[in-house]
Structure formats: C-alpha cells, structure tokens
Amino acid sequence: MNIGSRELTGGGAFRSKLLLFFLLLLFWIVLTASLALHELVMGAVCSAFVGALTVSLLGRALDPRITPSVLLRLPVFMVRLVWEIIKANIDVARIILNPRLPIDPRIVEYRTYLPGDLPRTVFSDSITLTPGTVTVELRGDLLNVHCLCPYHEEGLAGLEKLVAWLFQVKKPEVEENG
Amino acid sequence: MDEFLTAIALIIGLNAFICLYRAAVGPTTQDRVLGVNIVGTKTLVVVILVTYILAENYFLDVAIVYALLLFVVTVALSRYLEAEGWKEVP
C-alpha cells in the first residue's frame, strides 16, 4: 500500500500526463469509431482536460516499469496466459461435472519475490485465472491463495516465473517462499 | 444465423435466471454480490448477441458502459462490505 510514495512532480508528472492523454485518446477513438478530424480534435481537447484533472488519481497506475520492451513481450505473455486459462477451465470443468465433487479446499500463503505493485497485481490476476487458485488477499509480498485441490498449489511457481519474465525481474538468491 | 444467435441468447438468459437463485438465497451477502456479478456478465454477453441479432451497432456502446458499471458496482459493494463494524442483517 505504498503506491502514493512516488511524487508526481517534474518530468515524471509530464510523462504520466502524456501517457494518460494517449490512453484516453485511444479510448475516445474506440468509442467514437471514426478518424474524422473534428472527432479527433474534440477527443484531444477532452482527453487533455480529463488527463489534467485525474493524473493524480490515475497517474499512479502508470508504473515506470511499462517500457516498450514489456509491451513487446505482452502479446507472447497473453497467448501463454490464455493457454493456461483454457487448461484451467478444462480442469475446473472436470471437477464440477464429477458427481462426487472431489475438492479439498485450503488457503495457502505464498511469498512472492516480485517487486512493486504492478508485477504483483499482474501476478495475482493471473493466479485467479489459472487452475484452481484464487487470490483472496494481497498484502505486501504475501499472497493468500485459495486452492481448490492441493495439487493446484504447484502451478504457482511456474506462473511467477512467467510474470518475472514479462517484467525481466531476476529471482533473488535467498529464497523464502512456503 | 439469426435463429442460432437467438437460441444462444435465450440459453444464456436462462442461465442468468438460474444464477439469480444464488443472488436471492445466498447464505452470505458476499454470495449475493457474486451472484449479481455473474448475472451481470451474462447480461453483458446477451447485449452483445442482441447487437448482432438486431444489427444495431450502438448496442456495443451499451455493452462497454455495462461492463464498466459492473466492475465498479462489484468493487464498491465488496469494499463497503469489508468495512469494520458492518453487521449481517438476518
């Protein structure tokens, strides 16, 4: 919960504003569904206005970790995540359609080495979408994960490696998960 | 294709009605929120299907706003239920 510590002044604030402006303009283009000049001008005015008003709220979400190389790796990450989601669904389908309902749910704690809020958020969202695990609490580097079956817990480390690859985070030598 | 899409929309709508059971009798309030969220997702998909059944493009804007509202409603309700001092009404 220390996202507010980074001050939005100087060059950082300008970069956030510019990024937010382009995101809002993209959303405007999606909504209006046209590239006519008057629509673009109106959209630019509105995006600049909304961006200037809300940069202190939304600017925190624009982590400096979002670099072009991360955006380049994002499609590969999405494809692998969708593959994991499909596997997760088949797995959950087998459990639901089984008349005996073979579940043994438990809440496990998992300590992640991913730094910062953005990688942790991506990690916890990915956990929720992959086999038999739902993140129910994220507090610092500690995740409370609800597992449907005990063997689902084993998939977490591989997923963490995938998110670490997306953000190019090195795994520290001292390992303390469990 | 229209008849097929209508059939799919009807099946999903029926599903949403069955999910309403969880929203109505769910033992805890969180169950009700979850039920409402799921009914909302299904309604969103029905709206998207109706776009193509009626061939009216502007329904997609309705779908976008519906998705945004659904997210805000669920998160706001959960944050509200999470507050200290809140008691379950029997």
Next chain:
Amino acid sequence: MARDIVAGIFCCTGTFFFILGTTGLLRMPDLFTRLHPSTKCDTLGACSVIVGMAVHNGWSWDLLKLVFIACFLLLSSATCGHAIGRSALRRHIPYWKKKEVKEDGHGA
C-alpha cells in the same frame, strides 16, 4: 459461410462454459469455492462468445470495441473475484473444509 461455422463453434463453446459456471455456482459448498467457477468459466465463456461475434462481424470498427470488452473482462472479473474474496476473508466468513471440519477463515 465458413466464417459463420467458426463463429457458431465459438458461441457453442462459450455457452457450454456458461452452463458449467452456473452448475458450479449452484453445486459448490461455500463462497470461496464458488469463486472458482465464477471467475474462470464465466470469463472464458464470455471471451469465447465475444471472439465468435468478432469472427461473425469481420473487419470493422466494432472489432476494436469487442476486443476492448474482452480485455476489460479478463482484467475485471479477476479483480472482482479478488475483491469479493478479500471482503469475505476480512469478515471472517468460515470456509468449507473436507470431512466437515469447519473453522474460521482467518488465514493463519
């Protein structure tokens, strides 16, 4: 014609996963286990129907809107499940365990 068949296959898959999600929502014993079918099956079902509609639609501006809705659903349903689960955990809602041993869900 081939496009309609592909779209139909995607729609049928999505409907199947929706039915699965409903079944799971009704069958599972407690809130935390109900989160599993609702976050996974509903997301894949909705995304599958949306992809089917995108195939049916072809290239146009509507495709961009559909892609936006699909990406937003992927993000928002996971976040919604997380929010509901966290509020249940903080309110100490008991969670179901095998052999009917019920405990408070403090999470150690």
